Amino acid sequence: MNKSSELFEQAKKHIPGGVNSPVRAFNGVGGTPVFFAKADGACVYDVDGKEYIDYVGSWGPMILGHNHPAIKTAVLKAVENGLSFGAPTEVEVTMADKVCEFLPSVEKVRMVNSGTEATMTAIRLARGFTGRDKLLKFEGCYHGHADSLLVKAGSGLLTMGVPSSPGIPADVAAHTLTAEFNNLDSVRALFEAQPDDIACIIVEPVAGNMNCIPPNDGFLQGLRDLCDEFKAVLIFDEVMTGFRVAKGSCQTLYNVKPDLTTLGKIIGGGMPVGAFGGRADIMGHLAPDGPVYQAGTLSGNPVAMAAGLAALEQLEADGFYQELTDKTTYLLNGIKAQAAKYKVAMTTSQVGGMFGLFFTDKEKVQSFAEVMTCDADKFKRFFHLCLEQGIYLAPSAFEAGFVSAAHSYEQLDKTIAGIGKALEQL
Ligand SMILES: Cc1ncc(COP(=O)(O)O)c(C=O)c1O
Ligand SMILES: N[C@H](C=O)CCC(=O)O
Numbered sequence: 001m002n003k004s005s006e007l008f009e010q011a012k013k014h015i016p017g018g019v020n021s022p023v024r025a026f027n028g029v030g031g032t033p034v035f036f037a038k039a040d041g042a043c044v045y046d047v048d049g050k051e052y053i054d055y056v057g058s059w060g061p062m063i064l065g066h067n068h069p070a071i072k073t074a075v076l077k078a079v080e081n082g083l084s085f086g087a088p089t090e091v092e093v094t095m096a097d098k099v100c101e102f103l104p105s106v107e108k109v110r111m112v113n114s115g116t117e118a119t120m121t122a123i124r125l126a127r128g129f130t131g132r133d134k135l136l137k138f139e140g141c142y143h144g145h146a147d148s149l150l151v152k153a154g155s156g157l158l159t160m161g162v163p164s165s166p167g168i169p170a171d172v173a174a175h176t177l178t179a180e181f182n183n184l185d186s187v188r189a190l191f192e193a194q195p196d197d198i199a200c201i202i203v204e205p206v207a208g209n210m211n212c213i214p215p216n217d218g219f220l221q222g223l224r225d226l227c228d229e230f231k232a233v234l235i236f237d238e239v240m241t242g243f244r245v246a247k248g249s250c251q252t253l254y255n256v257k258p259d260l261t262t263l264g265k266i267i268g269g270g271m272p273v274g275a276f277g278g279r280a281d282i283m284g285h286l287a288p289d290g291p292v293y294q295a296g297t298l299s300g301n302p303v304a305m306a307a308g309l310a311a312l313e314q315l316e317a318d319g320f321y322q323e324l325t326d327k328t329t330y331l332l333n334g335i336k337a338q339a340a341k342y343k344v345a346m347t348t349s350q351v352g353g354m355f356g357l358f359f360t361d362k363e364k365v366q367s368f369a370e371v372m373t374c375d376a377d378k379f380k381r382f383f384h385l386c387l388e389q390g391i392y393l394a395p396s397a398f399e400a401g402f403v404s405a406a407h408s409y410e411q412l413d414k415t416i417a418g419i420g421k422a423l424e425q426l
Pocket of ligand 1 (some may be wrong): 114144145208238239265274
């Protein structure tokens with residue numbers, strides 16, 4: 001037994017499933033989870049001292065790599081002044097200005113502590129603003145674990161094979177309508193069946209919780225048009241894609257303006273942060289300006305804000321996103337060449353520094369139904385072979401992968417070679 005397995009046994013005694021978030025338990029790939037002791041740059045190190053090149057990046061936040069000096073310095077400086085005040089601070093104001101500068105659709109923004117809080121509140125706000133109850137989401141998209149969003153959801157729910165969670169009252173779930181990602185007809189049909197009832201559409205503009213599926217041409221604009229036609233609020237859940245695919249996120253990359261945007265991950269620089277923002281008239285309905293209530297003891301925490309702000313400042317460097325995109329393309333081209341060499345049916349997807357790997361002979365995977373036709377068993381074997389090669393991928397076939405600015409071409413070459421060995425043994 002290595003130290004990770006020992007710790008997992010010990011963890012199961014007092015932590016449900018031995019983990020504090022389900023996908024970490026490795027149920028999606030079998031075996032026992034790796035426990036990490038430290039991380040630096042593009043690498044994570046387990047408690048037994050093994051080094052892995054990391055493509056999880058703490059599920060997205062680590063776009064600069066682990067332990068980035070600018071973030072570390074900002075956090076240490078903030079800690080000197082106290083951990084939390086529960087009162088307004090200057091750094092929150094700077095953060096709000098920065099978010100509005102990066103995201104042209106965001107006129108006002110409220111900081112929270114997680115992506116879940118951000119999406120949960122954005123939906124409450126959309127309901128309060130429109131006076132309607134129903135929300136429309138897409139099968140296989142994940143927006144955190146608020147009750148009304150755990151319906152046909154992706155990520156850990158797909159990994160566990162329970163796309164809708166027990167514990168949610170049927171009359172709550174009844175307000176959640178689900179459509180097919182990349183299928184505008186399925187959205188129109190729901191609007192036409194109940195034209196005055198749908199408060200909002202919430203969508204991952206690039207779906208990253210059923211592997212990685214970019215939107216087809218016109219899909220996001222089509223959602224914008226349908227929301228305008230039926231007077232519903234369009235929410236882009238950019239918790240994963242926010243500052244990941246471009247400085248201006250999906251909304252600038254695809255040139256579609258949502259009414260509200262939810263953020264998380266990168267905006268906290270590795271600390272627990274989320275945010276939601278958008279049109280000033282909608283945000284004006286939020287307490288204390290308006291009646292829609294939301295609050296948080298640690299919201300806008302000064303240490304978390306300092307970390308997030310330091311991260312966002314790094315993203316302003318000239319050529320940052322081009323370089324990240326180029327590295328990701330290089331990695332995927334290398335992987336595809338290895339798959340061809342070893343005659344493994346595999347396809348990839350990419351948007352900026354975000355990517356997907358699919359075991360399928362399809363050229364492109366565009367929908368939840370197509371994701372479900374991919375070979376999940378092959379992924380499980382592949383995952384463990386990669387782990388042996390010192391490559392840490394997400395322990396599930398339903399998660400996107402992430403490249404960071406800290407990944408060197410030497411590390412990418414090492415990854416390509418390691419993946420080649422894994423594919424050869426598959
Ligand atoms: C697109 C998306 N929305 C919302 C969430 C929820 O964020 P959190 O895990 O910070 O609650 C996640 C990730 O978990 C996500 O990927
Ligand atoms: N897919 C999830 C977030 O993006 C993974 C994080 C988790 O569930 O622990």
